[in-house]
Amino acid sequence: MLAHRLRAGLALGLLLAAGPVAAQQLTDRQLVTSLSQVSSEAPAIDIALLMEEANANVGKGVANQPNWSQLTHLAQLLVEIDFENDSVAIEPQSYRTVGLIADALHHPNLMFYKFLVVGHTSSTGDARHNLKLSQERADAIREALTTTFAVSPDRLYAVGVGQEMPVDAANPKAASNRRVQLINLGMVK
Amino acid sequence: MKRLRLMSGAVAIVTLFMAGISSADTISYADAVSALAKDCGKDIKKLCSGLNLGNNRIQDCLQKNEAKVSPTCTSTLTSVTASISQRQAAQTGFFKLCEHDAAEFCKGVKGEGNILACLLKTKRIDNGKCNQAITDAGWR
Numbered sequence: 001m002l003a004h005r006l007r008a009g010l011a012l013g014l015l016l017a018a019g020p021v022a023a024q025q026l027t028d029r030q031l032v033t034s035l036s037q038v039s040s041e042a043p044a045i046d047i048a049l050l051m052e053e054a055n056a057n058v059g060k061g062v063a064n065q066p067n068w069s070q071l072t073h074l075a076q077l078l079v080e081i082d083f084e085n086d087s088v089a090i091e092p093q094s095y096r097t098v099g100l101i102a103d104a105l106h107h108p109n110l111m112f113y114k115f116l117v118v119g120h121t122s123s124t125g126d127a128r129h130n131l132k133l134s135q136e137r138a139d140a141i142r143e144a145l146t147t148t149f150a151v152s153p154d155r156l157y158a159v160g161v162g163q164e165m166p167v168d169a170a171n172p173k174a175a176s177n178r179r180v181q182l183i184n185l186g187m188v189k
Numbered sequence: 190m191k192r193l194r195l196m197s198g199a200v201a202i203v204t205l206f207m208a209g210i211s212s213a214d215t216i217s218y219a220d221a222v223s224a225l226a227k228d229c230g231k232d233i234k235k236l237c238s239g240l241n242l243g244n245n246r247i248q249d250c251l252q253k254n255e256a257k258v259s260p261t262c263t264s265t266l267t268s269v270t271a272s273i274s275q276r277q278a279a280q281t282g283f284f285k286l287c288e289h290d291a292a293e294f295c296k297g298v299k300g301e302g303n304i305l306a307c308l309l310k311t312k313r314i315d316n317g318k319c320n321q322a323i324t325d326a327g328w329r
Binding site: 111147 | 217218219220221222223225226229230233234238239240241242243244245247248277280283301302304305327328
């Protein structure tokens with residue numbers, strides 16, 4: 001089962017520093033399946049607190065911060081979305097990935113759920129700049145999804161965490177650290 | 190819906206045109222923007238550098254620069270826009286078009302995802318509007 005392999009990949013990804021799922025391996029169905037694994041005890045996530053923790057820990061990492069560490073308990077997946085250098089413009093080769101996310105969010109199994117888009121960078125460059133750029137890129141993905149792809153804006157949140165939560169902590173400059181996390185935050189109230 | 194209004198002219202024309210071919214063929218967002226990236230990627234990089242997919246910036250930029258954009262890109266942009274609108278309409282219309290079938294064949298089933306799964310298993314709706322809506326919505 002592809003979906004299972006994908007999920008296993010996700011769980012291990014955080015521990016073993018596997019890279020994000022390449023766009024061509026992703027399907028709409030995999031996205032729907034991975035993102036609908038919602039546990040009833042999912043913690044409530046406060047976006048403002050996530051931003052606060054990221055801002056207060058620039059260069060120090062946020063993996064152990066109380067709010068960031070909660071995110072690991074939620075249904076989620078990693079995708080790779082390429083941007084123009086130092087810009088919020090999504091590269092055309094990554095349009096498909098954004099489209100796949102849009103298709104998944106429009107599926108009846110997910111259409112009443114809220115999602116958090118988390119932008120990550122590698123540690124190349126200035127940490128504070130990385131934090132700012134990752135927030136702007138996460139905002140850009142949210143904007144694309146809520147306008148061009150007609151996802152209701154009250155279902156999507158965006159936060160950037162810069163280089164503070166590398167998937168490959170041993171190699172913070174590795175390209176695999178540049179990634180986008182899509183996290184299911186639970187039902188829309 | 191600002192987005193729809195902006196494009197309604199192009200959409201109306203293409204919808205008329207496409208109606209002759211097939212009214213059932215809608216494509217996913219993923220396939221739509223893949224076609225856009227494939228046929229317009231070069232033009233986007235050249236003419237719309239730094240702009241993003243959101244708020245129609247790419248569409249607006251390509252339309253504004255129509256004289257410089259390749260004809261393939263212009264035609265892809267139009268058909269992709271039309272197809273997306275069609276799929277969106279099918280997704281929005283699903284609940285209404287399938288209301289009756291859901292009440293008849295999926296009594297007591299709760300949750301949109303479960304209702305869809307039930308309808309998909311119900312062979313008796315195979316020829317109806319509800320069935321077509323599910324196809325157009327891309328939910329098979």
